[in-house]
Amino acid sequence: MYSGGYTGKILRVNLTSKTAQEEKLPLAVAKDFIGGAGLGMKYLFDEVKPGTDALGPDNKLIFAPGPFTGTSIPCASRMAVVGKSPLTGAVGNALTGGYFPAELKFAGWDAVIVEGKAEKPTWVSIKDSSVRFHDAGSLWGTMTFDCQQMIKDNLNDQNTRIICIGPAGERLSKIACIINERRAAGRKGLGAVMGSKNLKAIAVRGTGKVAITSEEKYRAARSEMLKAFKESPVLYSAFSPAGTPMVVDLTGALGILSAKNWSATGEFVPVDQLGLDAQNTRKIGKEHCYDCPVGCSQMKLAKTGPYAGILTEGPEFETIYSFGTQTGVVNLDAVIAADRLADELGLDSMSAGVTIGFAMELFERGILTPADTGGIDLKFGNDQAMMMVLRMMAFREGIGDLLADGTRVAAMKIGKGSEKYAMHIKGLELPAYDVRGAKAHGLNYATAYTGADHNRGYAFQEIFGIPVPWEVDRLSIEGKGKLTKWNQDVRAATCDCATMCAFMLDTALPATSTQNTSALLEAVTGLIFTPDEIQKVGERLNNLAKVFNIREGFTRTDDTFPERLMTEPLKDGASKGQVITKDDLKKMLDEYYTERGWDTQTGVPTRAKLEELGLSTAADLLGV
C-alpha cells in the first residue's frame, strides 16, 4: 500500500493492560494529514472525548514523525507529540528534533499512540517490532540526563534513543516537558501527561531503513532543496554559526524583545549582556540533529561564579528571553545554568521563566510577600532567586508549588488582581516577541490552536522582513487576518505535518515551501499533492484542531491578549507607542475569521468550510 516514506504501521501501547498492538496507518489519514502533527491531531480528535481529564488515563499521547523522517532529506528528523494539554485544556502539540524521530522510523513506526495508565512507574523499550514494559522504580525521581544514561546502560546499548520526563513531569507540573537527549518537546505540559500515566520514558532502537519511492525524483527534489540552502543569504553564513541567539539582537533593535514580564519592553534591552556577542564568549561547540547540515544548536559553558562549569545545549533565543530579559537577569552564566537545570528537571524553559518573571512582578508590587516566598528576595534581576525557585517548581516545594502549573493557575490561587500580570493566552505563557510591535505575530498568538505559540504561525514577514507571500508593515493591523491564515496553514503543512525544521523553510525556502514539500512527497511516498493541496492539509489541521477546542468549551473570547498588551503602549525603543487595542484585535479577528470561512460572531467554523475540507464528521459533532 505504501511504497516509501511511510512504514504503514502505527504502534498502540496500552499502559493499563501492558499490551502493544500493531495497526495499519489508513491511506486516507496519510492523504488528508500527511503525518506528524496532522496525524496526531486526527487520532486525538477521534479517540479523546470532549471533557476528558488531560491528566487522566483517557487522555492519549501520540508521538508522530513524518514521512520524510529517517530519509536523507536534511532537517526532517522531527516529531510531533500530540495530546490534550493539561496547561491549556486545548490541543497540545509540541515538536522535537534530534535523533529519536529518525530512530522511531528505523524501528518501523509512523507513530506511537500511548494510552491508559500504568499501575506503577514504567518505562517502555521498543526495538523494531518488539515492545517491552520495564519497572521504572529505580528511575523514578531521576533527572532527565541521568535517566537516559541509566536506560542506555540497562539495555547495554549506548545508541538507544530516549524520550523521558524529569521530576517536574512526575509531579504533574502543568508546564512539564518531555526531554529527548538535550532537546525538548517543550510546551503545553505534555510531560505531565506522561507523568500522569506513570510513564517515565520510552527508548527506541531500529534496524530498518525508510524506503524511497522514486530514487530519481528523490535526488532531484533533494538537490533542489540543498541548492536553496546554499543560495540562502543567511542560512550557512550567519544562522549556522550563530543559531537563534541572533534574534536577541534583532528583536532588541526592533523594540520587541519582551522584558520584565512585558512591563519594560524597549526600555530594558540587555543586548550587550545577553545578545550574540555575549553568547559567543561562552560558545564551545555546536550540535546537529540527525542529517542536518546546519547545526544551529550552540553548546555553551558557563564561566563565572556559582555557575562556572555548567554546560548546556543552548540557550536558544526563547530561553534567553524567559530566563533573561523576562526575569531581568542579565548574568549570562545564570541563564546558561537555568537552561540546563530546566532540561534536567523536565520543565519547559519558556513557561518556567515567564512564570518566574510573573512572580517577580507580583513580588515587586507587594502582591507576593517574603512570607509567600519563604524569604526569597524574588526581585527582577535576582539570578540566584530565579535558580532556587526554578528547582522548587519542579519539586513543588514552597513557592514553587504555587508556580508549578504556570501563570494562569498561579494567578487563580493568588488572586489580588494578579491575573492582570499573568502573561498567557489560553493558559500558555507568551513567547519572546512583544507583539505590540508585530501585529500578525500577535494575531497568531491569539488564534493559534495551542495558545500563545509562535511556532503555529510565525510571522517571518514582520520579524525578518521577508516579503513572502507579500511585503507587510509590521506595525499595521491591515491585512493581518489573511496573512495569519497563510502563515498558520503553510507552516502546519510543511513543518508540523511533513515534518521539517521550520528554520530551514524560513531561511531558505520561504517562497517555495509548499512546492518543496510537494516535490519531496511525490519522490518519497509516491503520493501526489499540488502545492495548493499541501496548504490545504495545513488548513484541515487548523480547522480540526479548532473544532476540538470548541468541543472543550473555547469561544471567540479566548482568542485574546493579556490586558497589558491592549492597554499599555510600549514606552521606548523602535516600537515606542505601539499597542494592540481591543478594537484593533476585534478588527484583526473579524478579518481572520472571514478569511478562514468561520462565523465572525462566534469564531466557529461553518459547515461549508468543514465539508470543503472533508471534515463533515467534525461538522456533525459540532452541530453546525
Added chain:
Amino acid sequence: MKVKVHSILQLKEILGGKDVEIIVPDGTNVSGLLAGMVEIWGDSLSPHIFKPQSDEVLPYIRLMINGTAIQSLDGMETILNDGDEVLLIPLAAGG
C-alpha cells in the same frame, strides 16, 4: 545635521559599533545617507547593502526611521531630520 545609525550582527561589525553618528547635509534622504556611508566604509560595507554593481539595496536589508519602515514613508526618498535614528538591519534567522 546628525543622524544615528543603529545596526546589528555583521553590519554592526563593519560599522565598528551598534550605534554610529553620521553628519549629513540638511535635506539628505535615505539614499543619500547610504551613499555617504559607502564613502566612509567603502567596499567593506557596499556588498552588504547593495546589489553588485548597483545602487539598488539588497531585498533583505531593512531600513527604518525611528522604528517605521521606509516603505511606509517615502522609501529611499524619505528626508531625514536631525536626531533621527535609522535602523539598518540585515537578514537574521531563528527564533
